[in-house]
Amino acid sequence: MRQAGWFWVVCMVLAIFFPEGAVAQEQKPTAQFVPALNAMCGSGQELATGCEEVKARRIVDAAAYPWSAIGQINFSAYRVRRYCTGALIGERLVLTAAHCLYAGGTIGWVRPQALHFLAGYQRGGYSAHSTGTRVFLPEDRNGGNGPLRYDPGEDWAILELSEPIGRQVGYLGVFAPGKGELKAALAEGGRIAVAGYPRIRQHVLSVEENCGMAHYLKNNEVLAHECAVMSGDSGGPILLMEGGKVSVIAVHSGAGVTQDSFIRLATPAARMIEAVAKLRGEPGERKALLGRAPGERSKGEAK
Template sequence: MTRFFLNVLLCLSVLSTASHAQSGKRKLTDRDDLYGWEAVGRLDIGDQGFCTGTLIAQNLVLTAAHCAVERGTGEPYAPGKVTFRAGLSDGQSLADRKVVQIAVHPDYDDSARLSAEVVRADVALMRLEQPIPYSVADPFALHSGRVAGDEVSIASYGRGRSEAITRERSCRILQRRQGLITFNCDVTFGSSGSALLARKGPRWQILSVVSAVGSDGRQKVGFGMELSGIVSELKASLRRDAPQPKAAIRRLQVGSGKSNSGAKFISSGGG
């Protein structure tokens, strides 16, 4: 596994939206194509660029940590800077939601040189301002247990395919070792944060998050991490650090109504 990192690796967030022609992948451009994939969305990072994210709950988006922090400071993006656009296709999304809270893997270091350690920690969870109804997008479950065979799939946005989800129906796991997963799916800039999906029963489930791309000397190789335990820790972090609702204080006044017993009741706001 280490020898892969002797080759060039690149994180895959897009810092500009310039596009280049690509072919050979199926774009999901209408409602029928999108059926079952509505939970995949583009994460627009202000006017800086975009990544890909996937709903794992009505208000939670799983993505890569390097898609969730400011370069230079490593601090999570400010509330409202990132917008999740579920099922975006040709400029139209099924739902747009602002990201109001971000939890990043505690071991992720944006300033560190890209390495196996960085990829293993390249995971973030984003909470949306409002849930997206199940009738609009059905979130993906996390994969657990063994993967049958080595077939995986990926659905993402990317440079040259930024306006619609592009799905690669079948690609392969190359290796799983030391908390890393390598695969031969065709990832590109903007594919960062997209879910690597493994089939379990009738549905695809999230096995990993796309972090980086490199080469093993023969072919392009994508890199992700094992997710066991990470997502539950990030959920706990979101709960712990969630902004507390502001208390609304209203004066209580004696009401004028009476119960059968003759006792007066106390109501909020008088009456």
């Protein structure tokens, strides 16, 4: 769902977060060079040889849990067709990036009823499908009115579905670790992972299961990670994998290139876990919400 224009928006944001590094630009691109695509892959190579990190991600069985809880959010209108990645975090709740639900132009924020979530999407098929009924955004988004104000610290949205397909395909837990908790989890063998539908392989779900490290920026408002991502992965879950336990700890927002590095940014789960708990009927101060495998029934979630 990301366009080339989004790359430059993200780069401007990165200039604010990382003022010491100006955005690098190719002055004379070759015929095969696509700046937005290659930059989002962390590559300055020709398209034929770029994006190798993303291509190296493992293609998984999208029908098998926990991957069955991840899918594509699709939107189409006259001469417009876009998609992002999203993850079920409740029977009817899909977590994604706020900017994924904004089409700009005369459309603006997309109506929930026009959004289609395909759980376990793989090569044209899927495990379950539902359209949306409501969208929940951060408080400063004014209920989806007005233009998008991109902020990787608040780039999350929850799409409520018309059907409880999470009962069929399962849904993921949500964990909001503090800086010390995340460091300890990684030291004890936990792994940071990403799952999504990158534009270069948009019809298969691919996963990098050991991205390396992750750390918080800007007073813990943003999570910087090292996962191989590109356009199409927006809204996808950044996962903490601890043995057989898989939890969403952030939502991938965007990436860009500075003079010195390729930076990937995500919105931490702490920014939305209170809203998720309330929608699941599990209010209160929580750092973790459990997931459910297919067929299991939630004890606390409102039907």
